[in-house]
Amino acid sequence: xxxxxxxxxxxxxxxxxxxxxxxxxxxxxxxxxxxxxxxxxxxxxxxxxxxxxxxxxxxxxxxxxxxxxxxxxxxxxxxxxxxxxxxxxxxxxxxxxxxxxxxxxxxxxxxxxxxxxxxxxxxxxxxxxxxxxxxxxxxxxxxxxxxxxxxxxxxxxxxxxxxxxxxxxxxxxxxxxxxxxxxxxxxxxxxxxxxxxxxxxxxxxxxxxxxxxxxxxxxxxxxxxxxxxxxxxxxxxxxxxxxxxxxxxxxxxxxxxxxxxxxxxxxxxxxxxxxxxxxxxxxxxxxxxxxxxxxxxxxxxxxxxxxxxxx
Numbered sequence: 681x682x683x684x685x686x687x688x689x690x691x692x693x694x695x696x697x698x699x700x701x702x703x704x705x706x707x708x709x710x711x712x713x714x715x716x717x718x719x720x721x722x723x724x725x726x727x728x729x730x731x732x733x734x735x736x737x738x739x740x741x742x743x744x745x746x747x748x749x750x751x752x753x754x755x756x757x758x759x760x761x762x763x764x765x766x767x768x769x770x771x772x773x774x775x776x777x778x779x780x781x782x783x784x785x786x787x788x789x790x791x792x793x794x795x796x797x798x799x800x801x802x803x804x805x806x807x808x809x810x811x812x813x814x815x816x817x818x819x820x821x822x823x824x825x826x827x828x829x830x831x832x833x834x835x836x837x838x839x840x841x842x843x844x845x846x847x848x849x850x851x852x853x854x855x856x857x858x859x860x861x862x863x864x865x866x867x868x869x870x871x872x873x874x875x876x877x878x879x880x881x882x883x884x885x886x887x888x889x890x891x892x893x894x895x896x897x898x899x900x901x902x903x904x905x906x907x908x909x910x911x912x913x914x915x916x917x918x919x920x921x922x923x924x925x926x927x928x929x930x931x932x933x934x935x936x937x938x939x940x941x942x943x944x945x946x947x948x949x950x951x952x953x954x955x956x957x958x959x960x961x962x963x964x965x966x967x968x969x970x971x972x973x974x975x976x977x978x979x980x981x982x983x984x985x986x987x988x989x990x991x
Contacts, residue, residue: 685713689726692716699747699979702739702758704804706900707949708747709979711737711756719762720777720867724836730755732834737978738865740779740806743903744813746956749949750980759808763867768792772875773827777868778808782815785871795876796825801888804903811866813974814853818887823848827870833862851907851974896936900943905956906971914971915939921966923959931955953977 685693697714700706717723730736735754739745763777766788774792776785782803789797802817803810810822811829823843831839847854855864891897906914918924918938926933930947933955934940941955956973964970 685726686729689715689722689729692718692722696751697756699739699742699751699756702756703742703745703747703902704900705742705746705902705943705947705949705952707749707943707947707952709749709751709949709982711747711752711754713755714758715755716758716760717762720832720838723757723762724832724838726836727832727834728836730834736834736863738808740809741781741804743804744809744815744975746902746949746952746975746977748953748977748979748981750982752979759806763808765868769870773870773872775868775870776807778806778811778866780807781805782807782810789873789876793876794873796820796873797871798887802891807869808866811869812853813851813976814848815851817891821850823853825871825873827872829866829870830868831864832867833864835862838867839864894937896934896940896942899934899940901934901940902975904939904974905941906939906959907974909969909971912969913939917963917967917969917971918959921959921962923962926955926958928955928958933959949979950981 692715694714696710696712698710699708715726717726727736736757737752737754738757738759740759759779763779766774766776766780766784769775772794774788782800782805785807786797786801799816799818799820803815805815809815811826814821814823816822826843829841831841833839845856847856904914908914915938918933923933924935924938929951930944931951932942932944934942941952943952960971
């Protein structure tokens with residue numbers, strides 16, 4: 681794919697870029713085109729050059745993403761290194777661009793004496809991804825703290841939007857109306873918190889330690905794989921179904937936290953996706969509950985070679 685990109689952008693374009701290098705699962709095939717913008721203005725100018733039929737995908741830390749082994753037909757916009765500004769706007773509000781890691785938001789709230797931001801320490805991705813899926817941890821959610829968002833559309837136009845313009849649910853967010861009529865992506869948000877006591881502000885360390893003790897941090901995973909069903913926890917159901925330690929190749933259900941699937945070294949995206957499917961089928965067979973993936977699965981599959989066998 682070569683859509684006739686301006687020479688001005690070519691230093692920041694890579695072709696057939698392996699997505700395994702850009703996802704926390706360390707798996708996935710190549711993206712046709714991989715673009716790393718310098719800033720929002722650079723990205724807006726780039727988007728204006730793209731034909732409308734070329735799909736665009738955004739990748740931050742790649743922590744909630746499975747790219748199939750056949751790769752991505754289209755353009756991946758890689759935001760790490762750009763959109764990283766975070767600043768205090770008032771006594772209770774902070775402004776964050778989309779590539780700011782959620783853990784940095786939690787630390788910022790601590791430094792500024794703000795309570796309620798500590799839950800961000802449990803989200804392994806960036807603010808952009810947290811906005812797109814209403815990510816949450818430790819009983820709180822991103823959109824409970826959104827005062828306004830800034831978005832960018834396919835024509836490079838910026839839009840200021842309020843929470844009232846979105847349908848917001850558990851791990852899902854969508855514009856309530858057509859908006860600009862074009863695809864739009866989150867590029868920044870103003871977040872609202874409360875002045876905190878020293879005890880509240882200090883709880884970030886405790887939550888970080890709790891996460892370290894209960895989750896397989898430091899291993900290749902996407903974070904939580906499945907949404908919690910109403911009134912229950914995905915991890916409890918998976919463990920009760922006897923699936924801890926179950927593997928397909930190097931894809932393994934974590935012994936430490938059953939809602940984590942680990943790549944122990946050489947798992948393919950196909951093996952990871954097969955294990956996701958096996959967990960869904962097993963839990964549904966035992967409990968009658970169909971777990972819904974929290975992880976985004978994109979890209980094209982590859983055909984299994986002749987004579988290949990299931991693990």
